[in-house]
Amino acid sequence: GAGVSQSPRYKVAKRGQDVALRCDPISGHVSLFWYQQALGQGPEFLTYFQNEAQLDKSGLPSDRFFAERPEGSVSTLKIQRTQQEDSAVYLCASSPRSGWKETQYFGPGTRLLVL
């Protein structure tokens, strides 16, 4: 079956522009996560949805970052007024159910470069 997909795969933005990153989780997956991965580092948690409810947004680095999942499937991560330090790979992951034993399946990521 289809895995997690993300678009665009690459995004170049000028500093100050707004960007929107899309995640299509595996069909039927309840949980959806966003992570940010800087070059040479492990992914860092940004936010978590269970269906349409955003249960944890503690990792969002500033109020310029906003995520939504209005119908409990597709999710969008929006970054307003992008800064150079926002340059990273943004990974989306989904899991079938909620629970601490559930495997998270990762999408290919969106590589964002802010100039």
Place this chain on the structure above:
Amino acid sequence: QKEVEQNSGPLSVPEGAIASLNCTYSDRGSQSFFWYRQYSGKSPELIMSIYSNGDKEDGRFTAQLNKASQYVSLLIRDSQPSDSATYLCAVISLQGAQKLVFGQGTRLTINP
């Protein structure tokens, strides 16, 4: 102190040998432990998960967990050049709302 720590490497191992990757974590409430493999420019892929103390084997891979020492490791037997990748250790805490907390990854190179 980082929540999850790994030696960033690079770790170089001859083909056919055993590669040993180590990880320590600081949160005693951690309940789930995962090893992900990440090829350059690709997304993380789950290799092993372990939840209780002891060893768990899957093919050439063995994960070891020691909660008292807050230590988890991954052994790769009969290492192949295709095993060359970055290995990410990740944990989930009961207080963490199921988020994965990753180490910085260990870069492994298998030399033919």
